[in-house]
Amino acid sequence: xxxxxxxxxxRQVTRRFGGGPGAGKKGSAPVLAALDGLSLDVxxxxxxxxLGPSGCGKSTALNCIAGLLALSEGQILLDDRRIDLLPPEExxxxxxxxxxxxxxxxxxxxxxxxxxxxxxxxxxxxAQRVAKAIDLVQLGAHTQKLPxxxxxxxxxxxxxxxxxxxxxxxxxxxxxLSNLDAKLRLEMRTEIRRIHGELGRTTLYxxxxxxxALSLADRIVVMKDGVAQQIGTxxxxxxxxxxxxxxxxxxxxxxxxxxxxxxxxxxxxxxxPGISIxxxxxxxxxxxxxxxxRPDDCSIVPNDVSPANALTARVDAVEYYGRETxxxxxxxxxxxxxxxxxxxxxxxxxxxxxxxxxxxxxxPPEQAK
Amino acid sequence: MIQGASDRxxxxxxxxxxxxxxxxxxxxxxxxxxxxxxxxxxxxxxMNGGYFANYENFFSDPRLxxxxxxxxxxxxxxxxINVGVAIPVAYRLRNKxxxxxxxTTIITIPLxxxxxxxxxxxxxxxxxxxxxxQLVQWLNIWDGPVRxxxxxxxxxxxxxxxxxxxxxLLILSYITGIDPVLSRAAATLGANPFRQFRHxxxxxLLPGLxxxxxxxxxxxxxxxxxxxxxxxxxxxxxxxSIAAYEAAFENYDYSLASAIAMIxxxxxxxxxxxxxxxxxxxxxxxxTGGKG
Numbered sequence: 001x002x003x004x005x006x007x008x009x010x011r012q013v014t015r016r017f018g019g020g021p022g023a024g025k026k027g028s029a030p031v032l033a034a035l036d037g038l039s040l041d042v043x044x045x046x047x048x049x050x051l052g053p054s055g056c057g058k059s060t061a062l063n064c065i066a067g068l069l070a071l072s073e074g075q076i077l078l079d080d081r082r083i084d085l086l087p088p089e090e091x092x093x094x095x096x097x098x099x100x101x102x103x104x105x106x107x108x109x110x111x112x113x114x115x116x117x118x119x120x121x122x123x124x125x126x127a128q129r130v131a132k133a134i135d136l137v138q139l140g141a142h143t144q145k146l147p148x149x150x151x152x153x154x155x156x157x158x159x160x161x162x163x164x165x166x167x168x169x170x171x172x173x174x175x176x177l178s179n180l181d182a183k184l185r186l187e188m189r190t191e192i193r194r195i196h197g198e199l200g201r202t203t204l205y206x207x208x209x210x211x212x213a214l215s216l217a218d219r220i221v222v223m224k225d226g227v228a229q230q231i232g233t234x235x236x237x238x239x240x241x242x243x244x245x246x247x248x249x250x251x252x253x254x255x256x257x258x259x260x261x262x263x264x265x266x267x268x269x270x271x272x273p274g275i276s277i278x279x280x281x282x283x284x285x286x287x288x289x290x291x292x293x294r295p296d297d298c299s300i301v302p303n304d305v306s307p308a309n310a311l312t313a314r315v316d317a318v319e320y321y322g323r324e325t326x327x328x329x330x331x332x333x334x335x336x337x338x339x340x341x342x343x344x345x346x347x348x349x350x351x352x353x354x355x356x357x358x359x360x361x362x363x364p365p366e367q368a369k
Numbered sequence: 370m371i372q373g374a375s376d377r378x379x380x381x382x383x384x385x386x387x388x389x390x391x392x393x394x395x396x397x398x399x400x401x402x403x404x405x406x407x408x409x410x411x412x413x414x415x416m417n418g419g420y421f422a423n424y425e426n427f428f429s430d431p432r433l434x435x436x437x438x439x440x441x442x443x444x445x446x447x448x449x450i451n452v453g454v455a456i457p458v459a460y461r462l463r464n465k466x467x468x469x470x471x472x473t474t475i476i477t478i479p480l481x482x483x484x485x486x487x488x489x490x491x492x493x494x495x496x497x498x499x500x501x502x503q504l505v506q507w508l509n510i511w512d513g514p515v516r517x518x519x520x521x522x523x524x525x526x527x528x529x530x531x532x533x534x535x536x537x538l539l540i541l542s543y544i545t546g547i548d549p550v551l552s553r554a555a556a557t558l559g560a561n562p563f564r565q566f567r568h569x570x571x572x573x574l575l576p577g578l579x580x581x582x583x584x585x586x587x588x589x590x591x592x593x594x595x596x597x598x599x600x601x602x603x604x605x606x607x608x609x610s611i612a613a614y615e616a617a618f619e620n621y622d623y624s625l626a627s628a629i630a631m632i633x634x635x636x637x638x639x640x641x642x643x644x645x646x647x648x649x650x651x652x653x654x655x656x657t658g659g660k661g
Binding site: 067087091093094162 | 548550551553554555556557558559560561564568569572573651652654655656657
């Protein structure tokens with residue numbers, strides 16, 4: 001167990017579930033891979049978020065790295081040393097579990113000191129390091145409490161302290177904030193970022209919340225159906241989604257299947273009934289293409305003005321949110337459309353919606369499944 | 370809830386809770402409380418002598434008071450073996466698998482056999498000319514016939530065979546109740562499988578172990594048929610229930626028999642109280658890892 005490393009490398013990490021022994025052999029039914037060929041290089045000190053909907057394989061990936069799940073295929077290397085065959089206790093990574101997994105019969109102090117006790121450190125050093133960790137997560141008043149006597153946020157802090165006190169080269173977090181209420185989640189998010197900054201430890205963070213991933217991570221791995229769809233900085237993933245799956249996850253809620261009029265220099269011109277828009281092309285287009293854009297990027301323009309990038313739609317429903325209003329519209333083809341902007345409209349009214357060209361992404365239609 | 374019942378206005382006989390509790394209460398009164406009180410009173414009305422003559426008699430006659438020790442010598446080791454062996458077996462079988470189902474079924478079969486059937490089987494298997502004895506001699510492990518029936522060992526083995534499945538099922542249900550994610554958390558903190566058990570599973574299992582021990586002990590302490598069928602009922606396995614039986618049905622001294630039964634009950638109660646008192650010292654809260 002080393003406290004530092006320069007590079008963690010996942011090579012084609014694959015994990016299949018189910019079927020029991022003999023599954024996947026010739027003749028048996030094919031077993032779906034929960035995680036399919038994930039390759040990723042993590043540098044020291046990086047904060048990586050694995051982002052995706054439930055069942056996308058992100059937790060499987062984390063458990064494979066922690067050693068709690070064996071790989072079906074692939075390798076995990078830590079500075080060119082294979083670690084994927086080591087049991088979890090010999091990897092020495094700190095892990096924060098979704099339901100915290102605090103030892104219910106141990107006090108906060110004992111919980112946090114457990115990893116150090118397992119490493120056979122002298123009692124005095126354990127006490128010192130535990131006290132430091134308790135200070136870091138600001139739990140000074142609760143050292144002698146049992147987990148059952150604490151709130152969710154406090155338990156969460158204990159779980160984090162327990163994982164970082166062993167000074168692991170890598171910290172793994174499995175949806176650590178999903179059991180907290182909205183306000184506490186924001187507080188703890190800041191806290192996690194602060195602790196990461198203070199300790200400079202490499203962190204792998206699993207979440208289904210795009211805000212969490214965008215605000216915390218240096219790089220994001222967007223996953224779907226066990227496959228990494230895009231790996232990049234938050235800015236890249238947010239503004240240049242690789243494919244429609246990533247775009248959908250990044251809030252591109254509107255999708256229109258349209259005819260391709262022209263495609264030149266990465267810019268496509270699309271047409272449909274009452275629709276004429278152009279945007280950035282990502283992928284090889286045929287005669288049809290899907291235009292995707294965010295509800296927030298739309299604006300309502302007066303009907304007598306006819307801007308370049310616009311479409312006509314009928315108002316289906318209106319939800320007032322205070323600062324903004326969410327308009328649910330239908331195009332002339334009866335495709336639902338969401339627009340989030342200021343202004344007002346009555347149901348049944350026809351509106352002209354304008355979207356800036358750089359905010360429209362165009363994908364091949366086969367991704368729209 | 371009984372507390373909730375008193376909050377309701379109206380007479381007690383209008384309360385549904387009362388009527389729902391009535392059958393069980395009546396049953397306990399008729400089948401347990403009445404015979405117990407009757408026996409208790411009977412034990413203070415000896416055939417000869419004062420109120421306490423039966424108890425004085427019991428503790429002055431070595432053939433009577435020594436049965437406590439004789440029964441202890443059988444019940445304590447049997448219980449310790451049952452609990453001690455059930456822990457690793459149940460721990461090994463804690464995860465769901467087809468293998469677990471098969472093993473659990475096989476282990477549980479003796480529960481369905483009566484004590485007398487087990488005794489019958491043991492007499493032919495463990496007897497001086499039984500398969501076990503022949504096997505041991507054929508392997509040259511021991512010279513001469515192996516005597517595992519009609520003595521202390523026969524009764525002990527029988528107590529283990531009939532008691533183990535019961536203890537195993539109890540402990541298995543306690544172990545599977547412990548959140549497996551706790552062991553995984555311990556593993557990521559550097560605990561090998563043995564230390565995961567020693568620091569996490571065992572402390573959380575302790576209250577369940579105390580419960581299993583108490584129940585198994587009470588069962589073993591009241592051993593009767595196997596002590597006669599497989600033991601030496603006049604000597605080394607003259608357990609306390611045999612003494613009570615002799616008093617009641619050979620000497621027709623129901624009063625003394627009642628006194629012996631009371632003493633037997635008190636000894637069981639003391640051991641159970643000790644074990645459960647010890648249980649109070651251990652952690653007894655939830656055995657999951659936090660808010661789920």
